[in-house]
Amino acid sequence: MTNEIVYDATVGRPLLDDAKMSMRGVNVFYADKQAIHSVDLDIGKNQVIALIGPSGCGKSTFLRSLNRMNDTIDICRVEGHLMLEGQDIYDPKLDVVPLRARVGMVFQKPNPFPKSIYDNVAYGPRIHGLASRRIDLDEIVESSLQKAGLWNEVKDRLHAPGTGLSGGQQQRLCIARTIAVSPEVILMDEPCSALDPIATAKVEELIAELSQNITIAIVTHSMQQAARVSERTAYFHMGHLVEVNDTEKVFTNPEHPLTEAYITGRFG
Amino acid sequence: MKTIDLVNKNLAKRYRKEKLFRAYGLASIGFGLLCLVLLFSDIIGKGYKAFVQTNIQIEVNFDAGYLGITDTTNTEQMFAANFEGLVKKSLREMFLIKKRSDKRLAYSLVSTDSGYQLHDLLVANPAWLGTTKKVWLLADDDLDTYYKSVDNLNGAFTGRMQEQQLVWIKNLLDNDALQLQFNMNFFNLGDSTEPELAGIRAALMGSLFTLMVTMVLSFPVGVAAAIYLEEYAPRNRFTDIIEVNINNLAAVPSIIFGLLGAAIFLGFFGMHRSLPLVGGLVLTLMTLPTIIITSRAAIKAVPPSIREAAMSIGASKMQVVLHHVLPLAMPGMLTGAIIGLAQALGETAPLLLIGMVAFIVDIPSGVTDPATALPVQIYLWSDRPERSFAELTSAAIMVLLGVLIVMNALAVLLRKKLERRW
Amino acid sequence: MDKLHLDQHISKQFNADLEELKTQMLEMGGVVEQQIIDAVKAIETADGALADKVLRVENDVDNREMKLDEHCTLILARRQPAASDLRMVLAVAKTNRDLERMGDEAHKIAKMAIALNEQGGAPGGYTELRHIGSGVQKMVNMALDAFARYDVEAALQVVQEDKNIDREYESAMREMMTYMMEDPRSIKRVMNVIWALRSLERIGDHARNVAEHIIYLVKGLDVRHVSVSEVEKQLNGS
Numbered sequence: 001m002t003n004e005i006v007y008d009a010t011v012g013r014p015l016l017d018d019a020k021m022s023m024r025g026v027n028v029f030y031a032d033k034q035a036i037h038s039v040d041l042d043i044g045k046n047q048v049i050a051l052i053g054p055s056g057c058g059k060s061t062f063l064r065s066l067n068r069m070n071d072t073i074d075i076c077r078v079e080g081h082l083m084l085e086g087q088d089i090y091d092p093k094l095d096v097v098p099l100r101a102r103v104g105m106v107f108q109k110p111n112p113f114p115k116s117i118y119d120n121v122a123y124g125p126r127i128h129g130l131a132s133r134r135i136d137l138d139e140i141v142e143s144s145l146q147k148a149g150l151w152n153e154v155k156d157r158l159h160a161p162g163t164g165l166s167g168g169q170q171q172r173l174c175i176a177r178t179i180a181v182s183p184e185v186i187l188m189d190e191p192c193s194a195l196d197p198i199a200t201a202k203v204e205e206l207i208a209e210l211s212q213n214i215t216i217a218i219v220t221h222s223m224q225q226a227a228r229v230s231e232r233t234a235y236f237h238m239g240h241l242v243e244v245n246d247t248e249k250v251f252t253n254p255e256h257p258l259t260e261a262y263i264t265g266r267f268g
Numbered sequence: 269m270k271t272i273d274l275v276n277k278n279l280a281k282r283y284r285k286e287k288l289f290r291a292y293g294l295a296s297i298g299f300g301l302l303c304l305v306l307l308f309s310d311i312i313g314k315g316y317k318a319f320v321q322t323n324i325q326i327e328v329n330f331d332a333g334y335l336g337i338t339d340t341t342n343t344e345q346m347f348a349a350n351f352e353g354l355v356k357k358s359l360r361e362m363f364l365i366k367k368r369s370d371k372r373l374a375y376s377l378v379s380t381d382s383g384y385q386l387h388d389l390l391v392a393n394p395a396w397l398g399t400t401k402k403v404w405l406l407a408d409d410d411l412d413t414y415y416k417s418v419d420n421l422n423g424a425f426t427g428r429m430q431e432q433q434l435v436w437i438k439n440l441l442d443n444d445a446l447q448l449q450f451n452m453n454f455f456n457l458g459d460s461t462e463p464e465l466a467g468i469r470a471a472l473m474g475s476l477f478t479l480m481v482t483m484v485l486s487f488p489v490g491v492a493a494a495i496y497l498e499e500y501a502p503r504n505r506f507t508d509i510i511e512v513n514i515n516n517l518a519a520v521p522s523i524i525f526g527l528l529g530a531a532i533f534l535g536f537f538g539m540h541r542s543l544p545l546v547g548g549l550v551l552t553l554m555t556l557p558t559i560i561i562t563s564r565a566a567i568k569a570v571p572p573s574i575r576e577a578a579m580s581i582g583a584s585k586m587q588v589v590l591h592h593v594l595p596l597a598m599p600g601m602l603t604g605a606i607i608g609l610a611q612a613l614g615e616t617a618p619l620l621l622i623g624m625v626a627f628i629v630d631i632p633s634g635v636t637d638p639a640t641a642l643p644v645q646i647y648l649w650s651d652r653p654e655r656s657f658a659e660l661t662s663a664a665i666m667v668l669l670g671v672l673i674v675m676n677a678l679a680v681l682l683r684k685k686l687e688r689r690w
Numbered sequence: 691m692d693k694l695h696l697d698q699h700i701s702k703q704f705n706a707d708l709e710e711l712k713t714q715m716l717e718m719g720g721v722v723e724q725q726i727i728d729a730v731k732a733i734e735t736a737d738g739a740l741a742d743k744v745l746r747v748e749n750d751v752d753n754r755e756m757k758l759d760e761h762c763t764l765i766l767a768r769r770q771p772a773a774s775d776l777r778m779v780l781a782v783a784k785t786n787r788d789l790e791r792m793g794d795e796a797h798k799i800a801k802m803a804i805a806l807n808e809q810g811g812a813p814g815g816y817t818e819l820r821h822i823g824s825g826v827q828k829m830v831n832m833a834l835d836a837f838a839r840y841d842v843e844a845a846l847q848v849v850q851e852d853k854n855i856d857r858e859y860e861s862a863m864r865e866m867m868t869y870m871m872e873d874p875r876s877i878k879r880v881m882n883v884i885w886a887l888r889s890l891e892r893i894g895d896h897a898r899n900v901a902e903h904i905i906y907l908v909k910g911l912d913v914r915h916v917s918v919s920e921v922e923k924q925l926n927g928s
Contacts, residue, residue, distance in 0.1 A: 097584050250773075251773060
């Protein structure tokens with residue numbers, strides 16, 4: 001049945017009334033190859049949306065186009081309207097530096113800077129000039145680490161290298177570094193794929209807490225994780241957005257046969 | 269037959285091959301080490317004697333009347349005094365010489381510089397005026413060669429020595445009037461036609477000034493070029509051509525750079541010949557490709573995740589480069605630069621073409637003083653007929669190698685200090 | 691046609707697990723169905739031996755229930771099924787419970803049969819027992835069949851059929867009341883028949899539950915506590 005692939009419009013509810021980010025007719029190309037085919041999708045304010053799909057389905061590409069991380073790839077071209085609160089993020093006049101301060105990103109592999117824990121978190125506020133006095137900076141660092149649930153583990157060794165932490169701690173350090181610049185949206189590209197289950201649980205707990213006032217889009221290969229952390233789930237297949245629905249619906253009764261086949265492990 | 273039996277059957281053969289494979293590697297390293305040991309033992313064996321010099325003890329009467337000096341602080345008197353005559357007089361008295369032909373032979377036992385040595389001694393010890401003192405004077409290179417080889421099994425090397433001189437030397441040896449002393453001249457003086465007065469200092473300083481110019485110019489330029497090419501330049505035909513050309517430049521024979529330097533800096537800009545400045549410029553041209561290539565490799569080796577991390581919290585391109593890429597790439601860049609500079613230090617050909625092959629006696633004190641360089645000095649000395657120069661050549665090679673080792677040690681130190689784990 | 695594609699997982703072991711789950715459940719269903727037939731027959735023909743057999747089978751049914759539950763738990767723990775797989779496991783688990791209850795009810799009917807045997811026959815109600823008994827048995831059979839084929843239409847029929855059973859139960863009750871009023875001495879025996887009828891009606895309800903599980907399994911719709919017409923509307927709407 002997976003042979004009869006029909007890419008009509010996305011099924012489910014891709015559009016929302018109170019969207020933080022709304023994407024319309026997004027096409028992404030790598031040179032001549034089209035990686036994303038006319039995607040319409042809204043991301044709700046302070047919601048967690050999970051992007052799932054098989055490898056190479058374009059979910060990471062789509063995620064990276066949301067804060068223009070694809071700009072660094074010369075051959076990558078993005079078409080369509082990508083709006084952050086009504087502002088076109090691909091507007092040539094838009095400055096990408098403040099955009100990335102508003103839309104932060106956490107990566108698959110924990111990538112702390114080879115600096116101290118303190119400097120890792122303080123880096124963002126420093127370059128953006130968020131704290132004029134040392135004491136303000138200390139406060140930002142402390143509250144960011146607190147929010148990332150790392151403060152108690154590292155408060156006695158703030159000046160130890162960030163790379164000396166365990167994998168899960170490193171990932172939470174990266175999240176602390178991201179939230180130190182108070183982003184409105186955080187994009188997470190498989191943030192737990194390199195972590196053990198306990199570290200994963202901590203990060204998931206963190207996602208739930210952060211989503212109270214931050215909008216989060218998370219790409220994950222773990223269906224269970226998508227089911228656990230997200231409110232809405234979007235299923236990508238071969239560059240098409242096949243289905244978007246409430247997570248509960250997607251994981252009990254998906255509308256599209258492709259979604260069903262993917263989440264029940266029936267791809268042959 | 270079971271699979272495991274087949275495996276066991278072939279096991280011995282596989283282990284034999286494995287051992288052979290390892291033996292090849294060991295043999296290669298052994299060969300390399302052997303060559304190195306041969307090279308070093310040859311150079312050191314030949315050159316270590318150059319660090320000492322033969323001195324002759326002579327009784328000198330600092331006769332104030334003869335010298336016409338009343339006050340040793342009076343430079344005019346000191347300058348006018350005939351110290352050379354005093355040396356000769358002392359020699360005549362010492363060897364009890366009557367014959368005119370013997371006089372010349374006796375005089376040639378000491379260095380041509382002996383008069384100045386007496387002058388310096390008297391300046392240092394004003395009280396000696398009017399007294400008779402035994403002083404050590406520098407021996408001539410022929411005597412030096414003879415004395416250094418006097419203990420050889422197959423007899424001392426006599427060279428141009430005359431019968432009469434050998435008799436005197438025998439006499440001197442019996443009186444313990446010959447002695448080896450540390451060769452200060454080698455480190456303090458410039459070039460000379462007399463081996464006992466020839467030193468490495470002019471060449472060493474020339475090399476250091478040249479290298480300084482090269483470093484100051486090539487490192488920033490090379491790093492800047494590498495950063496631009498890696499981080500900013502778009503990928504297109506034009507940058508491809510640049511890249512290919514940089515790689516080609518690294519393979520261009522150095523003499524071509526010499527010709528280029530001669531044409532541009534001497535011909536077009538009309539700079540003077542033999543200047544460390546010009547030498548540095550030429551070597552900069554030669555070193556740049558190496559530095560650019562190694563710096564680009566160092567930049568490429570910075571994990572992209574660090575770049576992404578910085579970018580994702582809103583660092584601008586320049587901040588990404590200055591705060592993250594450059595510090596992480598710096599050890600690699602420095603290593604590349606030092607390799608490039610070490611290469612430049614050993615380079616002779618381009619320097620010959622811009623005139624750094626001149627006979628330089630005065631120690632250069634800046635980049636605009638005529639100078640020569642260590643490898644050029646080695647090349648020049650290796651060409652001289654006097655036997656002592658062979659020793660000096662080896663000694664100069666040792667100095668060159670010493671400088672290289674210091675540079676490499678510096679590179680390792682800098683790496684250790686700057687390297688950061690990620 | 692297997693619309694759920696439960697046999698198309700990448701993991702062949704998972705396919706086999708789900709298949710095994712279904713087979714176990716249907717086997718149990720078969721046992722329970724036979725139990726119902728036997729119980730009804732035992733009460734009808736006053737066959738004490740047959741009633742005893744029904745009582746004995748009850749243990750077997752209980753064991754099967756526990757085994758099936760364990761199997762469901764194992765699949766949940768091991769595979770963390772989602773979507774149709776999840777619905778399958780849940781439907782089986784719930785159906786399992788309903789089947790076990792059906793077994794319990796059959797057990798009660800058999801007890802009534804033994805009681806009637808000892809006390810002498812009831813003045814009437816046997817026709818109703820037979821009628822409702824066969825209707826209920828048909829429902830159970832249809833529900834199991836629908837489960838085997840994931841047939842929503844058939845499941846819907848079962849749901850509708852339950853209404854008829856309820857109606858017939860009402861009228862049988864009224865008749866039993868007349869018997870009791872006519873001859874108060876027979877009340878004890880009539881009560882036995884009433885209990886049996888009541889059990890049959892309960893079995894019908896459980897069969898309806900099974901049918902609802904099938905609809906949930908196939909369509910992902912929860913149609914419990916919803917009227918039949920509403921169920922049909924939802925099914926056609928989806």
